[in-house]
Amino acid sequence: MNKSVIVDAVRSPIGIKNGNLVGIRPDDLAAQVVKGLLERNPNVKPEHVEDLVVGCAFPEGPQGMIIGRSVGVLAGLPIETAGKVVNRFCGSSMDALHQLSTSIESGDIDVGIAVGVEDMFSVPMGGFAPDFHPVLAEQEFYIGMGETAENLAQDGNISREDQEEFAIHSHRKALSASENGNYKNELIPVDVYGDHTVEKDEGPREPDVEKIKSLQPAFIENGTITAATSSPISIGASAILITSDNYAKQNGIKIRAEVLSRAVAGVEWTHMGKGPLPATEKALKKAELTLDDINAIELNEAFAAQSLPVLKDLSLTDVADDIVNVNGGAIALGHPLGCSGARISTTLLHEMKKRDVKLGVATMCIGLGQGVATVFERP
Numbered sequence: 001m002n003k004s005v006i007v008d009a010v011r012s013p014i015g016i017k018n019g020n021l022v023g024i025r026p027d028d029l030a031a032q033v034v035k036g037l038l039e040r041n042p043n044v045k046p047e048h049v050e051d052l053v054v055g056c057a058f059p060e061g062p063q064g065m066i067i068g069r070s071v072g073v074l075a076g077l078p079i080e081t082a083g084k085v086v087n088r089f090c091g092s093s094m095d096a097l098h099q100l101s102t103s104i105e106s107g108d109i110d111v112g113i114a115v116g117v118e119d120m121f122s123v124p125m126g127g128f129a130p131d132f133h134p135v136l137a138e139q140e141f142y143i144g145m146g147e148t149a150e151n152l153a154q155d156g157n158i159s160r161e162d163q164e165e166f167a168i169h170s171h172r173k174a175l176s177a178s179e180n181g182n183y184k185n186e187l188i189p190v191d192v193y194g195d196h197t198v199e200k201d202e203g204p205r206e207p208d209v210e211k212i213k214s215l216q217p218a219f220i221e222n223g224t225i226t227a228a229t230s231s232p233i234s235i236g237a238s239a240i241l242i243t244s245d246n247y248a249k250q251n252g253i254k255i256r257a258e259v260l261s262r263a264v265a266g267v268e269w270t271h272m273g274k275g276p277l278p279a280t281e282k283a284l285k286k287a288e289l290t291l292d293d294i295n296a297i298e299l300n301e302a303f304a305a306q307s308l309p310v311l312k313d314l315s316l317t318d319v320a321d322d323i324v325n326v327n328g329g330a331i332a333l334g335h336p337l338g339c340s341g342a343r344i345s346t347t348l349l350h351e352m353k354k355r356d357v358k359l360g361v362a363t364m365c366i367g368l369g370q371g372v373a374t375v376f377e378r379p
Contacts, residue, residue: 004100009256009346009349011342011347013201013236014202015198015236021202027067030239031071034071038076051113053113053114056087056093058123060123063117091341097114101262102262110246113241113242114239115237116338117336141269143270149273153224156312159224163304170329172328174327176327183347185350186346230303231335236339256353261287262283262373263282263283270369271369275369276314280314295359301329301335311324348362349376
């Protein structure tokens with residue numbers, strides 16, 4: 001059986017409200033990232049890319065019309081390159097990677113590009129015309145993500161102070177990573193229609209502790225979660241070049257990592273933030289590993305109140321500073337929904353190379369009660 005291997009992974013800077021990325025179309029944004037990916041990997045010919053799979057949480061409006069196909073055309077891929085869209089909410093682009101990985105291992109294709117993109121400013125959370133099933137609505141199936149995080153905070157007795165400390169630390173790690181050039185190799189500068197170029201993430205900032213402590217609860221009365229302890233609404237794109245190991249060897253391409261295992265899992269939708277727990281457990285079991293074998297982890301920070309109990313339940317609290325989100329996370333950078341699965345995978349893969357780490361895990365929660373995880377192994 002073929003192995004599925006990562007050749008390279010890149011992303012755009014992540015833009016926030018009133019930032020310099022707002023206004024670029026998401027298909028143009030994703031196309032620039034794909035172009036940048038191919039330009040720095042000339043051994044992979046565009047005509048060899050058989051499928052381009054885009055993960056997007058709300059594929060409508062400018063993110064609609066099979067954005068996977070349009071991104072391929074805009075990026076200059078030949079018409080023979082197919083394209084499609086995957087929607088698993090926040091896990092969409094990690095699912096795109098999983099689908100291509102599976103296609104390669106089965107022998108259906110040799111080369112694919114997994115893309116993630118989301119413009120949360122042009123397409124709102126929930127889309128333009130949500131239509132809720134009345135039976136599911138009675139079961140709180142469509143509960144807001146912030147409310148699910150409040151449930152975790154209450155169940156785990158997670159204080160507002162703990163959440164604020166976590167968020168402040170995320171920003172400071174991201175600022176340090178940016179200043180030290182840790183993101184340099186994964187970023188593709190974005191040209192916004194010739195007006196200006198965006199080269200770095202817009203979210204990380206030195207925390208204003210007094211302001212953070214003055215914020216009102218964001219989701220429920222007397223709640224503990226605020227805007228400061230939540231991932232900000234954002235825009236971003238990411239892309240991962242994946243091939244078979246045989247294709248890489250035949251074309252003299254250096255392999256960055258192998259996709260060792262993949263997993264998805266369902267949890268209670270009222271506690272969707274627990275999704276990384278069973279997903280990570282399943283992925284590790286498939287790879288015949290335990291967390292003790294893992295030296296680098298990217299956990300998507302949807303909320304501090306979601307991340308903290310996951311770290312605790314995975315027994316990672318004491319080692320989090322050393323191996324989890326060492327360059328900061330989504331609370332600082334932003335969480336552009338469909339982009340984030342490929343984004344955290346990209347950041348993980350570059351950090352694994354930087355630190356010469358052999359095994360890494362990317363994992364995240366998903367709205368409506370799911371989790372997704374991927375185990376990577378460097379050669």
